Amino acid sequence: MSTYLEERIKYYDEEYRAGRALISDKQFDKLEKNLLRIDPKCDYFNERNNLMLPSLPKDQISEFIEDLLPDTRLLIQPKIDGVAIAIKYIDGKFDSAITRKGKDVSRKIEAIKSIPQEVKVRSIFVVRGELFAPEERPSYSQRIASGYLRSGNYQPNPKIAFCAFQIINSNCNEYESLSHLRKLGFTIPEIVEANRTSQVETFRKAWSSGKLFSNYPTDGIVVKINSRKLQLIREKSNSDNPYWQVAIKS
Numbered sequence: 687m688s689t690y691l692e693e694r695i696k697y698y699d700e701e702y703r704a705g706r707a708l709i710s711d712k713q714f715d716k717l718e719k720n721l722l723r724i725d726p727k728c729d730y731f732n733e734r735n736n737l738m739l740p741s742l743p744k745d746q747i748s749e750f751i752e753d754l755l756p757d758t759r760l761l762i763q764p765k766i767d768g769v770a771i772a773i774k775y776i777d778g779k780f781d782s783a784i785t786r787k788g789k790d791v792s793r794k795i796e797a798i799k800s801i802p803q804e805v806k807v808r809s810i811f812v813v814r815g816e817l818f819a820p821e822e823r824p825s826y827s828q829r830i831a832s833g834y835l836r837s838g839n840y841q842p843n844p845k846i847a848f849c850a851f852q853i854i855n856s857n858c859n860e861y862e863s864l865s866h867l868r869k870l871g872f873t874i875p876e877i878v879e880a881n882r883t884s885q886v887e888t889f890r891k892a893w894s895s896g897k898l899f900s901n902y903p904t905d906g907i908v909v910k911i912n913s914r915k916l917q918l919i920r921e922k923s924n925s926d927n928p929y930w931q932v933a934i935k936s
Contacts, residue, residue: 688721688724688725688728691717691720691721691724692721692725692728692729692730694717695714695717695718695721695730696730698714698717699714702714702828706829707825707828711905711906711935712935715744715935739770739771739772739784739785739786739814741770741786741933742765742908742931742932742933743927743929743931743932743933744932744933744934744935746934747886747887747890747909747934749926749927750909750927750929750932750934751883751886752925752926752927753923753925753927754883754911756882756883756884757881757882758883758911758913758916759879759880759881759911759912759913760879760880760883760885760886760909760910760911760912761860761861761864761877761878761879761880761909761910761912762877762878762879762880762886762889762907762908762909762910763851763875763876763877763899763907763908763910764875764876764893764899764902764904764907764908765904765905765906765907765908765933765934765935766816766818766827766849766875766902766903766904767818767824767825767827767828767903767904767905768816768817768818768819768827768828768831768903769785769786769816769817769818769828769831769832769835770785770786770814770815770816770817771783771784771785771791771795771814771815771816771817771848772784772812772813772814772854773795773801773812773813773815774810774811774812775804775805775807775810775811775812775813776809776810776811777808777809778804778805778806778807778808778811779803779804780792780796780801780802780803780804783795783796785835789835791835793840794834794835794840795817795848797840797841797842798817798842798846798847798848799842800847800848800873801848801872802870802871802872805870805871806870807870811853812853812854812855813850813852813853813854813867813872814850814851814852814853814854815848815849815850815851815852815872816848816849816851817831817834817835817846817847817848818830818831818846818847818848818849818902818903819831819843819845819846819847819903820845820847820901820902820903821845822845822903823903824903824904824905826903827903828903830843830845830846831846834846847873848872848873849873849874849875850867850872850873850874851864851867851874851875851908853866853867856914857914858914859912859913859914860910860911860912860914860917861877861879861912864877875902876899876901876902878898879912880909886909889907890907890934893906893907905935906933906934906935907933907934908931908932908933908934909931909932909934910930910931911930911931916930917930
């Protein structure tokens with residue numbers, strides 16, 4: 687049973703990344719949870735944990751905020767539906783770019799004019815973000831972005847944009863990291879701040895009703911702990927939810 691389920695999940699995942707979503711995100715998440723319950727040590731989860739850019743954990747709001755202090759400062763961003771990209775700079779110069787599974791797409795990403803070719807940062811600097819089509823619906827946004835990366839055409843698609851939302855291994859809090867990215871010339875996502883955990887549900891409902899992040903092709907929201915200190919505490923905790931950021935899709 688677990689082998690068949692694992693094969694189906696891999697198939698659905700491959701089709702989704704090729705721009706041919708066969709089932710909804712909610713249905714896919716349910717299949718993943720069933721496989722995790724049946725066979726948590728299967729190859730699918732081992733491979734996923736070895737990805738260069740692991741996907742954001744998906745959870746319910748109540749589960750994510752469990753164990754958080756009521757006044758923990760949270761940042762909420764749009765969950766943009768596109769292709770996850772990591773861009774590396776060495777001594778301030780563009781070096782390389784990879785997809786979530788480690789595929790080198792440097793030439794494709796370097797051709798996008800909105801992405802800085804140089805940044806005023808020494809040593810190694812890695813940015814995580816999303817390649818997407820701003821004017822399209824979520825599923826089409828992902829399809830256009832992945833199609834551009836697969837094509838043999840190295841002329842940038844004018845419909846494509848890049849939004850940076852994280853500095854890998856930054857020692858700053860999230861708000862400071864995003865502000866730094868903007869100063870370096872990157873486009874960053876819209877942000878709203880929740881000073882109380884109880885506000886997260888309010889913002890989720892606002893997104894769901896189209897009143898929040900409507901300028902992006904989204905399939906959810908991303909909730910992040912702002913404090914770097916609290917992020918590290920969360921990562922090292924023994925709780926069932928050792929994540930400092932989570933994607934909420936429903």
